[in-house]
Each structure stands twice: as structure tokens, then as C-alpha cells.
Amino acid sequence: MTHAPTTAAAKTFMRAEIEEIPAAVARLLAQRDAIGAAGEALRARDPGLVATIARGSSDHASAFFKYAVELSAGVPVASLGPSIMSIYGRSLKLSNAAAVSVSQSGKSPDIVAMAEAAKASGALSIAVTNTLDSPLAAASDHAIGLAAGEEKSVAATKTFVNSVVAGLALLAAWQRDSALEAALASLPESLTRAIACDWSALGEGLGDHRSLYVLGRGPTLAIAGEAALKFKETCGLHAEAYSSAEVLHGPARIVENGFPILGLAVPDAAETSLAESVDRLAAQGAIAFATTDRAKSATRLPSVVTGHPLCDALGLIVSFYAFVEGHSRHLGYNPDTPPHLMKVTRTV
Numbered sequence: 001m002t003h004a005p006t007t008a009a010a011k012t013f014m015r016a017e018i019e020e021i022p023a024a025v026a027r028l029l030a031q032r033d034a035i036g037a038a039g040e041a042l043r044a045r046d047p048g049l050v051a052t053i054a055r056g057s058s059d060h061a062s063a064f065f066k067y068a069v070e071l072s073a074g075v076p077v078a079s080l081g082p083s084i085m086s087i088y089g090r091s092l093k094l095s096n097a098a099a100v101s102v103s104q105s106g107k108s109p110d111i112v113a114m115a116e117a118a119k120a121s122g123a124l125s126i127a128v129t130n131t132l133d134s135p136l137a138a139a140s141d142h143a144i145g146l147a148a149g150e151e152k153s154v155a156a157t158k159t160f161v162n163s164v165v166a167g168l169a170l171l172a173a174w175q176r177d178s179a180l181e182a183a184l185a186s187l188p189e190s191l192t193r194a195i196a197c198d199w200s201a202l203g204e205g206l207g208d209h210r211s212l213y214v215l216g217r218g219p220t221l222a223i224a225g226e227a228a229l230k231f232k233e234t235c236g237l238h239a240e241a242y243s244s245a246e247v248l249h250g251p252a253r254i255v256e257n258g259f260p261i262l263g264l265a266v267p268d269a270a271e272t273s274l275a276e277s278v279d280r281l282a283a284q285g286a287i288a289f290a291t292t293d294r295a296k297s298a299t300r301l302p303s304v305v306t307g308h309p310l311c312d313a314l315g316l317i318v319s320f321y322a323f324v325e326g327h328s329r330h331l332g333y334n335p336d337t338p339p340h341l342m343k344v345t346r347t348v
Contacts, residue, residue, distance in 0.1 A: 068171055
């Protein structure tokens with residue numbers, strides 16, 4: 001396809017909202033009382049299971065929360081399908097559980113119905129939403145406001161980041177994790193640096209390719225899912241997210257002849273294995289990009305070091321957002337108004 005040139009047109013809502021992420025994170029972290037109360041409730045409940053309820057970008061934030069909780073607290077986390085209640089009318093046994101619902105609008109009927117059912121089944125119910133006067137907040141024992149402000153672009157950016165930060169702050173309060181709390185305190189400055197990371201090499205490598213894989217492992221798998229969604233939403237590209245382990249169990253078959261691969265890694269226990277998968281796919285013919293020096297066959301994309309691997313993973317999506325907004329415009333699209341999509345999707 002022919003690429004439209006990038007112009008000095010008026011700043012998109014998406015770009016403005018990306019630039020607001022550090023300030024939005026600072027506003028969220030200032031809500032110490034609400035976060036602390038929810039963390040204390042979790043500590044008192046001592047749940048044997050945490051259930052999450054979400055869709056879309058909010059579900060990717062919930063997937064990040066799953067890895068963070070399992071790694072830090074050792075408590076299993078399961079994603080509940082909202083249709084279990086809204087379509088099938090089936091309640092679940094959650095008396096020893098906590099249920100965390102994530103929704104930007106707090107108005108999706110199926111999310112609200114599942115949160116109400118979880119609370120009725122005995123779960124400690126916590127809402128994470130950008131709208132504190134929403135039905136979801138009203139249906140929950142505790143509500144944490146995202147404090148992201150209005151988000152006009154259809155493609156969620158600052159609300160996704162704040163959803164992840166809310167989960168991390170909740171986890172830190174629950175577990176009294178001083179190292180995570182310290183990393184969160186300096187996160188606004190770290191994310192400012194993340195916005196400035198130059199990923200233009202990725203755009204050059206994508207060229208006219210219409211499909212690609214985004215790889216992650218552990219917390220970065222959730223980031224890979226969010227990145228793949230944004231490629232679809234803003235650029236009309238067929239992007240699929242895979243674990244760097246699972247991609248070798250079938251999907252690797254089609255990787256050849258310059259097929260693009262983006263590997264999202266941070267300095268944690270999964271970094272080496274992810275790099276090895278990227279190098280294996282590059283040997284099959286992939287054109288590879290990665291956020292680690294350990295992938296010897298990949299072009300290195302810059303990333304920020306925050307002092308905590310969970311926050312490092314969050315920094316990757318902010319750098320990606322800054323890239324994909326520009327790449328969407330380069331392809332001739334308006335990332336604020338992707339076709340066929342609306343800002344609030346009311347599923348039942």
C-alpha cells in the first residue's frame with residue numbers, strides 16, 4: 001500500500017491523552033484513602049481467589065493484574081466471563097473470593113451484572129472505574145476512581161495505564177509492598193521518559209506488512225495483548241498477541257519471509273526465554289524487534305528502567321502508544337475515530 005506522509009496537522013486527541021498519562025497517574029496515586037481502604041479490606045478478607053471482570057483494554061489491564069497478584073501475593077486470579085451472568089444467568093460460588101471489576105465507563109450492563117452477582121455470592125467487590133457515580137461503583141463494596149479525566153479518542157490510552165496502576169497500587173496496599181510503592185511514586189517521571197522513547201525503527205520494519213505477532217511473557221503478555229489490540233484499532237493491522245512459549249506451539253508455522261515480530265521484554269525471570277523465542281523466529285525469516293539486548297537477531301527498541309519489573313512492563317505500553325499513534329497517521333488514518341468502533345460498547 002502507499003503510505004500517506006506524516007503532516008504537522010493538529011495534535012490528535014490520542015496524542016494529547018498519551019502526553020497526559022504521567023499527570024493522570026499522579027492524580028490516581030493521590031487517592032490514598034480509597035486505595036488504602038480497598039487494600040485493607042483485601043488483607044482482612046485474605047481471599048483464596050481473586051476474580052476479575054472486564055472486557056477490551058480493561059481486560060488486558062486485568063490480565064496484568066493477574067500476573068502481578070500471582071507473582072507478588074501467591075493468590076490465584078481468574079477472569080470471569082461476564083456473559084456467565086448476563087446471558088446464561090448462572091451465579092458462581094465466590095464466598096472466599098475478591099472480585100475486581102475494571103470498566104472505564106462503569107456502565108456496561110454485562111460488567112455491572114457480573115459484579116452484582118459476585119457480590120451477592122459473597123465476594124468482596126472492588127470496582128476500578130473512571131466514573132465514580134456509575135452503576136458499577138454503586139454495585140461494589142469499594143470503588144477506586146481512575147482520575148484519568150475525559151478520554152475523547154476511541155483508542156484507550158491513559159485509562160488503560162491508570163487501570164494497571166490502580167491494580168498495582170491496590171496490590172501494594174494489600175501486601176504492604178514498600179518496593180512497589182516506591183516504584184509507583186516515581187512512575188510519573190518514568191512514564192514521561194517512556195513517551196520520549198523512539199520506536200520509529202519498528203514502523204520502518206513493518207513496511208507494507210498487514211500481519212504481525214506481538215510476544216510477551218508474564219506481565220508483558222498482557223502488554224502484548226493491549227499492543228495487538230491497538231494495532232488493530234488504530235492501524236487496521238492484523239496483530240496477534242502470544243506468549244513467547246505458546247507461539248512455538250503452532251503459530252510459528254507461518255513466520256517466514258520477513259514476517260514482523262515484536263518482542264516485549266523487561267529485566268525479569270522471563271527475559272531470557274522470550275529473547276530465545278524471538279531469535280528462533282528470526283532464524284525462520286522473521287524481521288524482529290525487541291525491548292531487550294538478549295535477542296541477538298532483533299533490532300533493539302529503547303525502554304525505560306523504573307526500579308521495578310512490573311512498572312518496567314507498564315512503561316513499554318506507553319512507549320508503544322507514542323509509536324502507534326504516529327504510525328496510524330503515517331498510514332493515512334485518524335487514530336481518534338477508527339471505523340466501526342465506539343468509545344463505549346454496551347454489551348449484554
